Amino acid sequence: MTEVLLAIALFFIPAQAKESPVVHHAQGTFTVDVKPLTPAPAEGLARFSINKQIHGDLEATTQGEMLTGGDPKQGMAGYVAIEQVTGTLAGRQGSFALQHMATMDANGPQMTVIVVPGSGTDELKGIAGKFLIKIENGKHLYELDYTLPE
Template sequence: MSHAVGTFEVQMTPVAAEADSPAGAPGRMRLSKTFHGDLEGEGAGEMLGLLTSGFGAYVAMERVSGILNGRRGAFALVHRGVMEAGSQDLLITIVPGSGEGDLAGIAGVFHLKIEGGVHRYDLEYKLP
């Protein structure tokens, strides 16, 4: 497996709920990211989540495009996160078959860590 490490900035923009959405329905956010380090590029996606008093969950889909360790292309990520009492269980994986350009056939896992407000990633991946 290869690794790509670096940081990213993320902007989350709320999407207005439909007028007939029931109370307590999941909220939607648009994601916009800029990656730095071994992955230089942009991410765009959408998140659906619930959060109540420190507990919650989210799912998201994201398309990443840019240059990964010298290879230009794109791929999709699928996110699953559960938060409970200050801890979180995250799983972010590359969607099989989503690689394009020099990243066709990519597979792997995106590890995320937030330290001091800085978003850090370690993308563990393999290419054919």
């Protein structure tokens, strides 16, 4: 009977809420070098290398590859990309991967760039987040909202 009462009591004790991880914010600028890669995988598709120099709260270089399709001259296209980011973020050194997915059509552009789960290394192990890219007056800007284990 004691076990039953204990089980019932445990059922009604409120569970400890997990604390939400602290979301950090980094921002800055970057330059990008995009070069065509051959051969293209199929008609209407193109491959590119993408390499960035990132400055600001994240000081890093990237190496990656992009696959595009559609007709950008007509304003309808899309791309996917993945790139490895290596550098220092808020004093922590390491690397992580970014995954891109973007489209443009009559409704305008849409882009999502996320930190690939499980890709963090060294002091950036466990990183998660979203990377926002903006272009203002011809200048590439980024904002990175991320969490890291403490």
